[in-house]
Amino acid sequence: MQSLRVSDYMNCRPVTFSVEMSVAEAVERLLQSGQTGGPVVDGQNKVIGFLSEQDCLVRMIESCYYREQVCRVKDIMRTEVVSIRPYVSVIEQAQTMLGAKPKIYPVVDDDGYLLGTVNRSQLLNAIDMQLRDGYRIAG
Template sequence: MSALLVRDVMAKGVVTVAPDLAYKQIVDLLVDVGVSAVPVVGEDRRVLGVVSEADLLHKVEFNGADVHAGLFERRRARLAKEKATGETAAQLMTSPAVTVPATATLTTAAQIMERENVKRLPVLDDDGELVGIVSRRDLLRRYLRTDDDIRAEILDGVLRRVLWIDPIEVDVAVTDGHVLLDGKVDRRSTAQIAVRLVRSVDGVVGVTDELEWGFDDTSLQHRHTFDA
């Protein structure tokens, strides 16, 4: 059983710009390619920053206005005014770029996007070089698996290979990504582990646990902890 990684869902044909690319050329590129942001990459394929539509719009926002930053202005307003005067990718980009390793899990990528409030992440290899880009939409690919594929991984990957449970003992039904577990296992802890592992299978939306067990070893563990 293996979870999807960022490298499994990322887009590999990444459109990038050089640090010295001019404002008008960046605008034309975004329109022509149909993207809302591009990484700014140096000659060594390392990401220097990201230029987005939001970065470019500062020039429109302050068009004809005084763009001299005040001494006591908040940092966000000051940066916006600085970008309004920018003419190249290096002057316009948001830096440092928020990136993610190609070997990160989709959960990690989603957490980074949420924390940093970004819609996409440049993907880096082990050497720190750009190898792709992953978007929020890419992260949803884990839920595009068929019910049959999900059920097969649970039976073989979770029950047989990890827990050494004969699939005959547990009935697994999958409907629109929702898993129903029914049957009987030897211990309560085994049932709990099974549910936890099934929840982590790519494509699983939810789990209904109707498993029974022959021996409640969790109460024994609690008693030993208390005695200690």
């Protein structure tokens, strides 16, 4: 099972955002995609930040309270992004995700260009499929 790679189970079409996008547009993208967050990328598709539902929710509550409406992704995105490489093993990444780490990781190539994202459900699915295959072979 160590040979399972993140690239085999990652989401190759993640929701993405730009720094100048309004938070309202970002929320619309999140809701339409059914994803809970995604990378913020520059014009060359390099990951420069991350935006989650929680980040948006905090800002939307503040907007309601203070009656502010114009806010950009760059104002609320997280700039310290933990990303992973596509060749990382599923088991290794799953072990990393056991701690209080992000729930979604951008998957980037060695130059920092976005390839996709991976979340806990995708890793759980990968491990589950391998265990089921192992049970069939052993049984």
